[in-house]
Amino acid sequence: MTRFLLGAAVAVVVLLAACTSDTDTPERVAGDGCDAALSAWADAGFSVAVAVTAAGEPVCEAGYGLADRDTDRPNTADTVFAIGSVTKAFTAAAVFDLADQGLLSLDDPVGELLPELTGPVRDATLRQLLVHTSGLNGQAGADHEPLSRDDALTAIGAMEPAFAPGTDYVYTNAGYTLLALVVEEVAGGYREHATTRILDGLPSAGFWDGAPAATGDRAVGYLDDGGTGQAGDFAGPHWALDGNGGLAMTMPDLAAWTHALFTGGVVSAESAEAIATPQVDLGDGAAETPGWVSSDASAFGVPFLAAAGGGGDVGHDAVVVWVPEGERVIAVASNGPDVSAEELLAAAGPALVAGDPVPAPDVPGGTVDPGAAAAIVGDYRLDTGGAYQVTHDDDGLRVAARGADAVQALFPPDDPEAVRAHERLVAELLAGETDAGRDELAALDEEFGPVRGAEPAGTAVIEGELRTYVTLDTGEGPLLAWYALNDDGGVEGVEVGTDPPALTLVPDGDGFRPADPAGTGPDVTVAFAGDAVTLTSPDGAVTARRD
Known part of the structure; x- marks a missing residue:
């Protein structure tokens, strides 16, 4: 599981601080309570549940959009969501709880608590694991692939450290998997300890996959390619996600737990203070704390x-x-x-920090005329070799890019140097120059046959992360894949056999632009004339012609 950039979270402080209710007890149904601030965003595709509390008392609880599009079931405040890497906050609390009981010390080397663990990470302390300074880089296994306790220990023990423990910082899922394994060892069961002590008093809280399960109606997740996400029926074993991304609950329960954590209701007051204390400077007023990221008052006037x-x-x-x-x-x-939590917050943040009203989403008027769409759908090729496929369906006009030149024009980079650095890391990974790369090539070989090469196919920012696309030459033939890596080359996301990157287009004057209510997408316009399509960005214009 990955986490958002800290800056995106800032906007939610002010955005949802504006949520108020017309009644003393907000009714937990879609649209009530916070609609003055968010209904326009819901109309633009923001499908969400929100909860705001003050001093432990509900201020606003509501849901917007659909939890299940097939049945028209709405999101409400009682809808259950997987919380991804927010799980790390709960795992950190579990470790502090065991320290409060005197069952371990945060300065214990993890190898002393897990004698079966091998490799350099044995010397890392729990404190270093909690704030991502252990040297671990990456994750123990793919999210929804079976991973046993023993296999997780073996995989983590075999990881090549990015640095000596305590000497640097890199965000990693594997470190929190290891912390959950420590809780398993010391408390007699990670999931049991989480349920009986850390999640106690939260009616909905539990695990997205496996038992004890989160209870209540669940939101169906919808992916960027139009498919639905994992439904929570993965049989396990679950050690790829336990500790770093496996929990689920309603937003009122998440809000209630957070208040309890920082006011001494989950761990001791001393531990709550330690969890809130900045420990690793991340720059720009941000710092890592166990399971959280803190921001001082210098940037926005209020610490959080x-x-x-x-x-x-x-x-x-x-x-x-x-x-x-x-x-x-x-x-x-x-x-x-359509509008993720991160995109909404990034779009609303600057105005909110300045004290301006919540901005309306950027929703253009008009729809794509079916007759006009029929005349322009088809395949278009650049002189430099890349190509675009233009299609039209109920969602509108869509353009997909194949080839590095086509991707660059459709997704013009804001930071070309960051793109080049990411592409170098992906090239090193697929050349087998790192332990992570050798592991990835072995996994590809097992599933698809030997990988004989990888041709660059472009880099784009999608869902808030840099993704470098490559065409893999495998034993089963060419396969398009994308990789998202951290700055130390650790794999944060990967999809093999993926679709090419694509954008949905909406009318904009005489041409089209990306459907982008939050205004955070690529800065590009698309115009069709005869048998040609021209893409214009701050980097210039390119034209592709129909095959």
């Missing part, structure tokens, strides 16, 4: 802590914010790609 997660194969995004001033909590989760 945030935990966020998403980007996995469930199709949910979640953010929770703790504002010590007024003991305020804001929890929000979304289940659709």
Whole structure:
């Protein structure tokens, strides 16, 4: 599971602080309570549940959009969402709870608590694992593939460290898998300890997959390619997600738990203070704390802590914010790609920090005329070799890019140097120059036959992360794949056999632009004339002609 950039979480503090209810007890149905601030975004595709509390009391609880499009079941405040990497906050609390009981110390080397663990990570302390300074990089296994306890220990023990413990920082899922394994060892069961102590008093809270399960009606996750996400019926074993991304609950329960955590209701007051204390400087007023990221008052006038997660194969995004001033909590989760929680917050943030009203979504008028669409659908090729496929369906006009040149024109990069650096890391990975790369090539070989090469196919920012596409030459033939890596080359996301990157287009004057209510997508316009399509961005214009 991945987490959002901290900046995106900032906007939710002010955005949902504006949520108020016309009644003393908000009715938990779609649209009530917070509709003055969010109904326009719901109309633009923001499918969400929100909960806001102050001093432990509900201020606003509501849902918008559909939890299930097939049955028209709405999101409500009682809808259950997978919370992704927000799970790490709960795992950190579980470790502190065991420390409160005197069953371990945060300065214990993890190898002393898990004698079967091998490799350099044995010397890392629990404290270093909690704030991502252990040297681990990556994750123990794919989210919804079986991974046993022993296999998780073996995989983590075999990881090549990115640095010596305590000397640097890199965000990693594997470190929190290891912390959950410590809880399993010391408490006699990670899931049992989580349920009986850390999740106690939360009616809906549990695991998305396996038992004890979250209870209540669940939101169906909708992925960027139009498919539905993992439904929570994965049989396990679940050690790829346990500890770092496996929990689920309603937003009111997440808000209630967050207030309890920081006011001494989950761990001791001393531990709650330690969890809230900045420990690793991340720059720009942000710092890592155990399971959270803190922001000081220098940037936005009020200190807060945030935990966020998403980007996995469930199709949910979640953010929770703790504002010590007024003991305020804001929890929000979304289940659709049209406007994700991160995109909404990024779009609303600048205006909200300035004290301006919540901005309306950027929703153009008009629809694509079916007759005009029929005349322009088809395949178009650039002189440099790349190609575009233009299609039309009930969702509108859609253009997909194949080839590095076509992707660059459709998704013009804001930071070309970051794109080049990411592409270098992916090339090193698929050349087998790192332990992560050798592991990836072995997995590809087992599933698809030997990989004889990887041709670059472009890089785009999709769902808030850099994804470098490559065409793999495998034993089963060419396969398109994308990889998302961190700055140290650790794999944060991968999909093999994927569709090419694509955008949905909406009318814009004489041409088209991306359907982008939050205004955070690529800065490109698309115009059709005869048998040609021209894409224009700040980098210039390119023209492709119909095959």
